[in-house]
Amino acid sequence: MEVIEADRLCKSFGPVRAVDEVSISVKEGEIFGFLGPNGAGKTTTIRMLTGVLTPDSGSARICGIDIHRDPLAAKLKMGVIPENGTVYSDLTAEQNILWTAKFYGMERIPARNRAEEILACLGLTERRNDIVRTFSKGMRQRISIACAIVHSPPVLFLDEPTGGLDVYSRRLVVDTVRDMNEGGSTVLLTTHNIEEANELCTTVNIINRGKIVATGSPEKLRKRFDTTKYVEVAFEQPVGRELFTDARITRAEARGDKWRLYMDDPDQAVKYLASLAEQKHLRILSIATSSPTLEEAFVQLTAGA
């Protein structure tokens, strides 16, 4: 069953087409990643899906409810973590959560119990009565998440949930998203962190200049570029690009103290590098063949953005 559906969403800001006929379909229980470079249209799409922004054309449904025809019913089904994890700085952590819970019709005592439970999970019990203004960015983001999940929503939208967070906060956020998903929530998250998408998502959409350029599981997307295998080699002595003159090398890229060589047949590349090292009296420190990562698929799909 599709829980989040968008049909040909379009949005322009003046002459700029920010989102151009974006259609997505997210099945129940999925963690769906929306990947793209800055300005690709991720946030604009999520704002239209959550009813914050009115699309120029197209429609969006959450659990079968049209977000722009019946926004209240649709919003009751979702929890939203906007970009930068904004919460009310002049309220305490607990006040932010309890105030949000009221919008979802939660009674005072169940809301308080749920707030306690979430604050404990997010490691903020001791700071529950502190004004959010005094919190670090990571702590604010955790409060933002607490507000979004207080009513245990079937659908969770996260816009760049781990942007600018320290390792500890990032881990907590990722674990909470995973826990919510295991608890039955369908998750749509935008990110430009490829590693995060690879780690969390079952399906990934790559958006560039307002258009979806690829859809699939992280592994399928990576496989699309599997033909371009490469060999990464590090020599003890520093070497220059002029060393790699063989016609079979299609591309040579310096990567720190290593060279990445693209060839159609990596096996041939290894043999070539071994003979090259012997001829030039070079000592190989490391050598490895690799397939493209999701990051490389992303870079190739969004090239020129």
Added chain:
Amino acid sequence: MVTEKNMRIYYYKGSVVIFGLLFPFIMFLTFFIGRNLDLVLFFPGFLGMMLFFSSSSTGPLITPWEKREKTYERLLSLPVILESVILGDILAGAVFGMVITTIVWIAATFLLHLSLMHAGVLVVALVLGAFVFAALGTLLSSPAMSNPSNVMMLSSLIRIPLIFASGIFIPLSQLSGWEWIVTSLSPLTYLVDLFHGGINGDAVYPAYIDVIVLLIVILLFIGGAKLIQQRNLMKGT
């Protein structure tokens, strides 16, 4: 819920205290001190000015502040419609105005032994006036500005001239010609007139005229605020 949040957060902001409490007192004292004026005669005008400034002081702050802090987007993603957000902002301003003005009225009544000709008219004036000027504050905050100080400046540019064209400092009965026409265009005039009717019984217009004008102005201000904020949602500002 929107009102509760606004009351918790914005009542204590510096600009609300300055423009909502101190400013009307200073304006009145500037006009009153050193001149041999009848305080009882001018008190309805002062009360109108107090309600005008206090009710319209929170509105201009809320939306720009939330846009700057980016909490406006969080609010809109909650199960709440735009009309509720606008009414919540207006109600916060109106409650602030009514509470402050009631305290001032009670204190002044005891200290100056003021009369009360029509309690009902006074209550209607207090409630309607609070909503009119709270709606004005919300209307002023509706254009897509994320800097609260810009909105406060814009609101001062509109609010301050209004008090000079509203029968506060010169009684309506002493106005004629173009002064009368200009004064008739200000909604504050009808509020001050209602206060005159309620406290001293010396209103110029019949009470129902004042009430009708204030009701129309409330609807116009709310409609304007809704139209602008809906347009902002379309433009993404």
